[in-house]
Amino acid sequence: MSDLIVTDTPNIIESRRSFLGKSGLLLSGVAVALLAGNEALAAKKSGASTEEDARILNSALGAELEAIAAYQVGAESGLLQKPVLSLALAFQGHHKEHADILTKTIMKLGGKPAVAKPKYSFPVETFKTQADVLRFASTLEKGAVSAYLGAVPLFGNRDLAKAAASILGDEAMHWAVLRNALGEAPVPSAFMS
């Protein structure tokens, strides 16, 4: 029950029951198998909220799809020189892998995965140099680390939390490498928030 919001009509409990009825709890175990790459986990049961887990994953998917588009803009800007261009494309590839596995998992959970928007807004008018593009990418990657960090404790299924933490680690490495490329301390602090 919300501690802030009064909604007009939603019957959240009913919709949740309906959702769980359609998806089944075993499916979250399948999601674990997808995300963790371990089919043996598929037999696991979870009493967690499958609907909520799928919604959290969908938020992450939306951000991953935007990151893919952002790296594409960077790659096509003409501002990135090798080996930085190769690095950016490698990172974009990671985000594609994240998006792919998130999409499959959300579907297995009975949710409707987000799809890429036809158009994204990026501050391309500020991109004058390679460093501008890298700084923008760095901002997104740092935000992604924070977003996953804020999502990990929310998962009802702890194996999904573990899998999300795995993606978090990848995003953190991207951020550190981008900072290093910008001449900044790659790991500026002992903790992330």
Added chain:
Amino acid sequence: MSAPLLARLFGGGMLACLTGMALAAGGSLAGDPKAGKAIYDRCLACHALAYDRTGPRHCGLFGRRAGSVKGFVYSQAMKRARIVWNEKTLNRFLANPMKAVPGTTMGYAGIPDNQERANLIAYLKQANRSAVCGK
């Protein structure tokens, strides 16, 4: 070790309780927009001030009804939420978004530290008065 970090590491627990007591006693924490800008970095995977991303833009936030940015696709929960964003509603939402608005697509645990939320809100207010937001 800083109080916000301790609060985060230990789930907010005792420190949040203590600062919460100060608020409950009628106090209101003053926010530092400079510190809040650093907190806002956490939002940048999904949000921007001036344009919509995975989350809606933050320019025009204060006084805006939740779920009302034209062209942005909100969750049903947010569209139905009877909230007008101000310091008070933002403070409560940011503490635990998924509890405040069950069904929100903002899958984020929130900012348990009272001072960090105050700083973030102060930054958002300052940013909303800046040229970035057309002021």
